[in-house]
Each structure stands twice: as structure tokens, then as C-alpha cells.
Amino acid sequence: MVSSFFQYLVSIVALGSLVPRVVDATACIAFDSNFNLYAFGFGGKDFQLGTQDAWSSSVTPKDITSNGRPPFDGKQTTCYLSQFFNAIYVLDGDESDSSAVHIFNAGAGSWSTQKVQPGGPNPGSLVAILDHDTNTFYAVDNGTLSFMDLGQLVVANNTPVSWVLAKNTPYGAAYQPTMALAQNHIFFIGTPNAQPATAEIFVIHFSFFQSTSQGFPNVNGGSPFPETHGQATSFFIANAVQENVAYIPDDGSATYIFNVEQNNTVTFAGPTDKSESTYAASLTALVQLTQNGSISFLPFDPSNPVSGASASWSKIDVQGLPALTTTGSNGSTSGSNSTTSGTGSKPSNGTNPSSSSGSGSNTNSSNGDIAISLPISFTMFVAVLSMILTVF
Numbered sequence: 001m002v003s004s005f006f007q008y009l010v011s012i013v014a015l016g017s018l019v020p021r022v023v024d025a026t027a028c029i030a031f032d033s034n035f036n037l038y039a040f041g042f043g044g045k046d047f048q049l050g051t052q053d054a055w056s057s058s059v060t061p062k063d064i065t066s067n068g069r070p071p072f073d074g075k076q077t078t079c080y081l082s083q084f085f086n087a088i089y090v091l092d093g094d095e096s097d098s099s100a101v102h103i104f105n106a107g108a109g110s111w112s113t114q115k116v117q118p119g120g121p122n123p124g125s126l127v128a129i130l131d132h133d134t135n136t137f138y139a140v141d142n143g144t145l146s147f148m149d150l151g152q153l154v155v156a157n158n159t160p161v162s163w164v165l166a167k168n169t170p171y172g173a174a175y176q177p178t179m180a181l182a183q184n185h186i187f188f189i190g191t192p193n194a195q196p197a198t199a200e201i202f203v204i205h206f207s208f209f210q211s212t213s214q215g216f217p218n219v220n221g222g223s224p225f226p227e228t229h230g231q232a233t234s235f236f237i238a239n240a241v242q243e244n245v246a247y248i249p250d251d252g253s254a255t256y257i258f259n260v261e262q263n264n265t266v267t268f269a270g271p272t273d274k275s276e277s278t279y280a281a282s283l284t285a286l287v288q289l290t291q292n293g294s295i296s297f298l299p300f301d302p303s304n305p306v307s308g309a310s311a312s313w314s315k316i317d318v319q320g321l322p323a324l325t326t327t328g329s330n331g332s333t334s335g336s337n338s339t340t341s342g343t344g345s346k347p348s349n350g351t352n353p354s355s356s357s358g359s360g361s362n363t364n365s366s367n368g369d370i371a372i373s374l375p376i377s378f379t380m381f382v383a384v385l386s387m388i389l390t391v392f
């Protein structure tokens with residue numbers, strides 16, 4: 001009788017091991033070179049939402065899901081437009097091969113996967129930008145700056161690319177970057193002891209960190225932007241490098257757009273939905289993707305930002321866009337909302353740390369994984385065990 005009991009108990013535990021571990025599906029948004037907006041990773045599918053002129057009325061998303069797409073289940077999946085080559089690169093798009101770069105050829109609507117040599121920064125915690133002119137990723141992880149040159153990749157090839165260690169940043173390993181690209185420079189916000197409305201700078205083409213910060217005073221009566229963690233992305237220009245950077249603190253209190261040619265800032269309204277979000281920008285729109293899959297945009301006139309500073313955020317009425325889902329290891333999905341990710345860094349769950357705290361962005365103290373890792377739930381185990389003990 002005792003032997004039968006233990007055989008039954010072992011069978012119950014073995015059955016419980018078949019329960020899939022559930023992880024987040026991580027959606028992201030990006031533009032192609034014609035500035036169509038894409039929403040990747042919604043219900044296991046990908047969609048095109050058209051250009052900005054179509055967003056004033058309801059939008060019927062175009063399903064562009066195709067073979068070879070990543071599962072969008074990484075800890076902090078992020079998407080980047082390579083403007084010259086009309087390709088969208090996805091980092092950490094597949095939990096089973098997190099170092100790979102997934103390439104969406106927007107012109108052909110096809111996917112391929114570029115292998116990456118081991119030994120680079122941690123895909124689950126790095127913060128990265130894609131340099132416009134060199135088509136090279138620059139990433140900071142644990143205080144170290146690395147780069148990875150993608151050349152002219154639109155379709156993956158058989159030769160793995162690799163990350164190259166550049167140098168340590170001057171900001172220390174505790175600093176979790178808020179960073180964006182403009183004029184072939186990387187701008188860092190919220191570095192230790194930074195003064196309001198300033199950014200530290202890394203000069204890409206000469207590979208050095210400037211010894212002094214650059215100020216961006218406000219020109220439309222707003223307060224200087226704070227040196228706290230947030231999200232940052234840059235607006236594209238049709239045939240040139242980016243000049244305007246949008247910075248949104250994690251509390252969503254305002255949208256600050258600073259110009260690196262004029263060295264000034266214009267303050268816009270913060271997003272209406274202040275939940276955990278990521279952002280992407282086109283020529284004239286800043287787009288927000290929230291953790292529950294809502295998509296909104298802020299219009300931007302680069303020719304006269306001050307006159308357009310009264311613009312407000314508007315939700316894009318996307319008809320029939322699937323809910324964000326969680327994906328089990330067996331490929332099944334559930335209806336839970338996921339943590340979203342976007343161009344450059346993962347949101348920090350609504351926190352608003354000070355610049356000296358070093359906490360925030362792209363860290364994985366809360367990576368969104370749903371806590372279903374035991375082979376069988378404790379409640380179920382107790383119930384089954386009680387039933388067995390009653391019998392025996």
C-alpha cells in the first residue's frame with residue numbers, strides 16, 4: 001500500500017512537470033523607411049498600421065505575419081530602423097537565442113536571423129542605439145560600451161557578426177542609461193550628479209566621451225528636463241542624421257524634445273496614459289506603446305517646434321489588433337497583458353529614480369516573467385496529497 005502511494009505521488013509530480021513555464025510575449029513598435037508604423041508581437045502576429053496621415057480615423061491593421069519571425073518572447077525585445085536599408089532589426093527577440101539579430105526586410109516583408117558570436121553584452125539588460133550613418137549598434141551594459149557593425153545587412157548571412165568592446169563609460173556600472181542618438185553622437189540623460197537639462201555625450205566617429213556636458217535650456221517657458229530615468233528616442237530626417245531627441249521621464253509628467261543643433265528644449269504634454277511604455281519616432285510623430293497594447297501619438301513639427309508645443313497626444317484607433325499575450329514554452333498563448341518594449345530601452349515599471357540612484361531602465365529586477373516556474377502548483381499538490389492520504 002505504501003509502495004502504491006509513492007508511485008502515485010511520483011506520477012502526479014511528473015504530470016505537473018508538463019505544465020509549461022509561461023513567459024511574456026514582448027511587443028515592440030518601429031517605422032520603416034517610408035514611415036509606415038509596425039506593431040510586432042501582438043497575439044503572435046505582426047501588423048502594419050500605415051503612415052501618420054491615416055491615424056486621424058480608425059485604422060484597419062494589415063497583417064504582415066510571415067515565416068521566420070522571432071517569437072518576441074525576450075526579456076526586453078527592442079526594434080530599430082535602419083533607414084538607409086529599409087530594414088528593422090530586432091534584439092532579444094527569441095528567448096532561446098537571445099543574442100541573435102532578427103532582420104525584417106520591410107521592402108520584401110520577409111524575416112531572417114543573423115547569428116552573433118558569443119561574448120557580447122547581456123541581451124536581457126543592455127541599452128542600445130543604432131547609429132544612422134554606420135549602421136552599427138552601440139550598447140551599454142554594466143558600465144561597458146560595446147559596438148556591433150551590421151554593415152549593409154538586409155538579409156542575414158552565414159557569417160556571424162560580433163560585439164566589440166569599446167571602453168568603459170565614465171558613469172559607472174550602477175548607471176542604467178537613458179540614451180538616444182543624434183548627429184552621430186550618443187546623448188546620455190540622468191548620469192550621476194548631472195545638472196537639470198543636460199546630457200553627457202559620446203562622439204561615435206572619434207570614439208570618445210566628451211569631458212563636459214551639454215546644456216539644453218527650455219525655450220517655451222517650461223521647466224528644465226529632470227535628470228531621472230526615462231525613455232528616449234530620436235526623430236528621423238528624410239535624408240540626414242537625426243537632430244531632435246524626445247525624452248519622456250518614467251512618470252510621464254511631460255515630453256521634452258531637445259535639438260542638438262540649436263541646443264535647446266521644447267516642452268510638450270506628457271502622454272495621456274502614464275503606464276509603462278516605450279516609444280518610436282518618425283519624421284513628425286512620436287508614438288507610444290503602453291504595457292496593455294494601447295498605441296498613441298504626439299504630432300511634431302520639426303520646422304517650428306515652439307509653435308507646435310500645444311499639441312496633444314491622440315490614441316490611434318486600431319480596429320481588431322490582437323491583445324498582447326503571454327506565451328508558454330509549448331507555444332500556447334493566454335490572454336494576459338505583457339510588458340512592452342520599444343526602440344532603445346525597456347521601461348522600468350513606472351519607477352522614477354534619481355540620477356544618483358543608478359536604478360531604472362533596461363534592468364531586469366522585474367523582467368516581466370510570470371511566476372509559474374514550479375512543476376505543479378502548491379495548492380494543487382496539497383489537494384491531491386490530501387485526497388491520497390484519505391484513501392491510504
